Amino acid sequence: MTTTTRPPSAAPERQDQWTQRLRGLFGARILGLVLALAILIAVTTLLNPRFLSGQSVRDILLAAAISVLLASGMTMVILTRGIDLSVGSVLGLSAFGTATFLSEYELAVPLAVLLGVVIGSLCGAINGALITVGGVPPLVATLGTLYLFRGIVYFWAGGSRISAGDMPRSFLDFGTARILGFPYLTLIAVVMAIAVGVYLARYRSGRDLYALGSSPEAARLAGIPATRRLMGAYIMAGTLSGLGGVLYAARYGTVDASAGNGLELDIVAAVVVGGVAIFGGSGTVFGAALGALLLTVINNALPSLGIDQFWQRAIVGALIIGAIALDRIVAVRTAAAARKATTHVH
Amino acid sequence: MSEALAAPAPAESGRTPPILEVRGASKLFGPVRALNDVSISLDEGQVLGLLGDNGAGKSTLIKAITGVHRLDAGKIYIDGEPADIRSPNDARALGIEAVYQDLALFDNLGVVSNLYLGNELTKPRRLRALGWLDRKAMETEARRKLESLQVHLPSFNSSVGLMSGGQRQAVAVARAVAFATRVLILDEPTAALGVRETRNVLDTIAELPRRYNISIILISHNMDHVVEVCDKAVVMRQGGVVGQVVPTAETMEEMVSLIVGAKTHKKE
Numbered sequence: 274m275t276t277t278t279r280p281p282s283a284a285p286e287r288q289d290q291w292t293q294r295l296r297g298l299f300g301a302r303i304l305g306l307v308l309a310l311a312i313l314i315a316v317t318t319l320l321n322p323r324f325l326s327g328q329s330v331r332d333i334l335l336a337a338a339i340s341v342l343l344a345s346g347m348t349m350v351i352l353t354r355g356i357d358l359s360v361g362s363v364l365g366l367s368a369f370g371t372a373t374f375l376s377e378y379e380l381a382v383p384l385a386v387l388l389g390v391v392i393g394s395l396c397g398a399i400n401g402a403l404i405t406v407g408g409v410p411p412l413v414a415t416l417g418t419l420y421l422f423r424g425i426v427y428f429w430a431g432g433s434r435i436s437a438g439d440m441p442r443s444f445l446d447f448g449t450a451r452i453l454g455f456p457y458l459t460l461i462a463v464v465m466a467i468a469v470g471v472y473l474a475r476y477r478s479g480r481d482l483y484a485l486g487s488s489p490e491a492a493r494l495a496g497i498p499a500t501r502r503l504m505g506a507y508i509m510a511g512t513l514s515g516l517g518g519v520l521y522a523a524r525y526g527t528v529d530a531s532a533g534n535g536l537e538l539d540i541v542a543a544v545v546v547g548g549v550a551i552f553g554g555s556g557t558v559f560g561a562a563l564g565a566l567l568l569t570v571i572n573n574a575l576p577s578l579g580i581d582q583f584w585q586r587a588i589v590g591a592l593i594i595g596a597i598a599l600d601r602i603v604a605v606r607t608a609a610a611a612r613k614a615t616t617h618v619h
Numbered sequence: 620m621s622e623a624l625a626a627p628a629p630a631e632s633g634r635t636p637p638i639l640e641v642r643g644a645s646k647l648f649g650p651v652r653a654l655n656d657v658s659i660s661l662d663e664g665q666v667l668g669l670l671g672d673n674g675a676g677k678s679t680l681i682k683a684i685t686g687v688h689r690l691d692a693g694k695i696y697i698d699g700e701p702a703d704i705r706s707p708n709d710a711r712a713l714g715i716e717a718v719y720q721d722l723a724l725f726d727n728l729g730v731v732s733n734l735y736l737g738n739e740l741t742k743p744r745r746l747r748a749l750g751w752l753d754r755k756a757m758e759t760e761a762r763r764k765l766e767s768l769q770v771h772l773p774s775f776n777s778s779v780g781l782m783s784g785g786q787r788q789a790v791a792v793a794r795a796v797a798f799a800t801r802v803l804i805l806d807e808p809t810a811a812l813g814v815r816e817t818r819n820v821l822d823t824i825a826e827l828p829r830r831y832n833i834s835i836i837l838i839s840h841n842m843d844h845v846v847e848v849c850d851k852a853v854v855m856r857q858g859g860v861v862g863q864v865v866p867t868a869e870t871m872e873e874m875v876s877l878i879v880g881a882k883t884h885k886k887e
Contacts, residue, residue, distance in 0.1 A: 475752050477739045484725050484736050491723035494687060495737040496707030554727035 302548035302599070306563040310570060317574040324577050331456055333573050335524055338462035339364070340565035342517045343540045344547070345469040346510030348561040351544055352473070353506050354486045354553030355404065355411035360514040361536030362422035363396040367518025369426050369435070372528040376439035385444075386519050393515015394508055396422055401507035405500045419537065423530075430530035437526030448523030458520045465513060470558040482506055486553025542589055543568050546596045567592075636699025638663045638834050639684070639715075639802050644693030646679055653679040655858040657693070661802065664828040666835045668849035668866060670878055675855040677838050678720070681804045684836075685717045686710040697801070711738070714800030720807045720838075722791040726780030730772060731761045733779050734794045764797045765789075785816040792820065796827065803827065804836045809844065817844075824848045842871050856880055 317324045343360050350357045371389035374380045380388070396418065403414040437445055450457045473479040481502045484492045492499060522528050547564025549556025568589060575585045637660040646654040654676050661667050669677050682688045684695060686704040695702050697713050704710050710717075725733055731754070740757050741750030758775065765772065772786055779790055788811065795803055805824065809817040825848050827833045839845055845852055846866045854862045854877040862877040864870050 477741065477752065480732065480736065480739065480752065483728060483732075487725040487727040488723065490721075491725055492736075494685075494707060494717075494719060494723045496686075496711060497737055550727075554725070 302596075303560055303563065306547065306560070306567055310563070310567050313567075313570055313574055317578055321577045324574065327454075329573070329577075331451075333569055334459040335456050336573065337566045337569040338456065338458040339517045339520055339524075340540065340543055340569055341462040341466050341562045342513050342520070343536070344543045344561040344565040345466045345558050346513035347540050347544045348547075348549050348556060348558050349469065349473070349482060349506040350411070350510045351541075351549050351551060352482045352486045352553055352556060353503055354489065355503065355506070356415060356541065356551075357397075357400060357507065357510045357514075358412070358415040358537045358541075359396065359400060359418040359422055360510065360517075360540055361533040362419050362426070363393050363511055363514035364518040364521060364533035364536060365426045365530065366396065366422050367392045367515040368521040368528045368532040369430055369518075369530060371519050372435040372440060372522045373429070375441060375444055375522075376435050382441060382444045382447075389519040389522070390512060390515040393518060394512040396515070397508040397511015398504070400511060401504040404507065405503050423534070426530045426532075432530070434527060434529035440522070440526065444523055445526050448520070448526070458524060461516070461520065465516070466558055466562045469509070469513075473558060478502060478505065483554055486550075487555075539568065539589075540565070542593050546592050548596070548600075550600060551597070635663070636696070637661055638665075638698060639836075640696040640699075641680070641684065642694050642696065644680065644683060644690050644695075646683060646688060646691050648679075652858050654683070654690070654693075657855070657858070657860050659853050659860065661834050661836060663834055664832055665850045666824060666828060666837060666848050668845040668852035669836055669838045669855065670840075670845065670852055670874060671855035672878055674857075675878075676858040677855055678806065679858075680855070681717060681806060681836065681838065684710065684802075685715060685804065708737070711798060714798075715802045715804070716795035716799035717804035718791045718795045718806060718808055720810060722787055724779050724787055724791055727778050729778055730765075730775045730790055731757050733790055734761050734764070734797060738798060765793050784811045785813065788812055788816065788820070792823065796823075796831075796833075799833050802834050802836065804838075806838045807840065808837070809839070809841065821848055842866075842874060845874070846871060854878055 314325070323329060343364065347357060347360060367389045370392050371385050374385040374388055375382065400411075400415055400418055403409045403418070404411050407414070409417075447457060452460065473482065481492070481497045484495065484497055485499055485502055489499065518533070521532055525532075543565035544556075544561045545551055545564070546567060547556070547560035547562065549561050571588060571592075572585060575588070576582075640658075640660040642658045644654050644657040645652070657676065657680060659667070659669075659680075669680070671677050679688060683690050684704070686706045686709050689705065695704055702709075702713060704713070704715075725736060728736070735757050740753040740760070742753040742756070743750050761775070772782070772789070779787055782790070788808065792805075792808065795805075808820050808824075812820065821844060824835055824837060827835060837845070837849060846868060849866050852864045852866045852874060853860055854864065854874060856878065857880075861880075862873075864874050864877070866874065
């Protein structure tokens, strides 16, 4: 209807070129992450050959597993323009709960695992209800539940800790078991991340999360059930954090009330570094998972390079700022490209 | 409401009932009376101009028709049957689509996503919302629909936030036209457009009733456009209908004085 006859000017081609360049930039995020990972691993291995030993790699894969799980849930929430700051506390509550069910109540392992995950779902449902029914901004609601859930763990634990000796062997074995050299926990995380990725890309309700983050008002006009979708996203984030808590208990064997303390910001950092826009509407789980892996590798590589703890934090900070600066540059270029295209078409 | 229900559905007996009729619509936002006993009717294939100053209640009225707002009082009839429109999905199921003033597009998403959001095709079809997104079918159909509207976009995959005003407008109109089977509502569709693009929109408005038998409600501040494409014009002021005019070059002055409140018609 509009722009029916293409103007003889080179505007469309020019815009094509721009969009291609932009797509290149978005792809560049994934490429950049892979490149950063490769360089980091290469340099670290060169200076400290033991970095690529089987045990060290397994440690990284195990540590990344929990981050990837939580980052997948965080991605769903951030895509909707929300945030979930309670993931660390949910992980702690679920880890301590699972360990307690196993050691104190001597429940069967599958039942304890299920209960641990359900704890996460319930926490997610509380977050979702506060945000959708209560109308509390996600940042405030989940900041509140961050303290609330952590408080519950402290109350429950009362300063006690559950050690590996109290938990059944089969549960702890599961935490370290491998299949074809890959730790089970890593496989679980990868499978969950893929499931979330497929859901977001290939299902109607998954696309709705992008729509809600892209323009809440347009989503309302398009008849997207915002309450149900947001509720689903927060429950899913809680469930994945709950699963993360179960994996945490299985991997470390020792759980006290501080499990997962401060984890939420690491996860947000991983997701942002992975190219998920903090204001919603764009990004992928694949990117977020790569971001989580990169941050885990940094955390493991720097000590083995003999670099001070302080720098570890500073480098993560620089990465976050770099990632956001990159988003900003893309946005500015995008706006410039759109303006250019507009002036040409008119 | 009960009287409205008791009244015979078609206003004039012996004629086919209007495709869309709103009777006695009232809506309060807190103490503000956004709609006060508004009644309009739209016949099949008709283009109705909805006129009025800012805050006259035009947007509230169309959002009631599209299920975004719910009326406090009054009833909506589709083909003479009372329709219970509770959500945008209900309106969509009845074949009513709207293009809003701010276009209501998803800037981060591509053309196909924008066209289909809330309406996505899935496979297998009978699984509906539980099935996979049928991306190929959506892209093919989107191309076909845009082509039938003579819309050419430089790229299907780039996000619509990158596109020019005219292209964005085209996507928004294409989305509405693609799914409207009864009524298409256009809220100031030419507000952000250049001369040539405005021409295209007006041509489309003139053509849709003939080609697809779609009836149109057009909100516009431009009297020339109203005279050109509308079969009748309803003027709203302060939440109520103050007049109904057949728009011609001669009645243009009358419409303007109704809009600004310099003159009032006796209602009905």
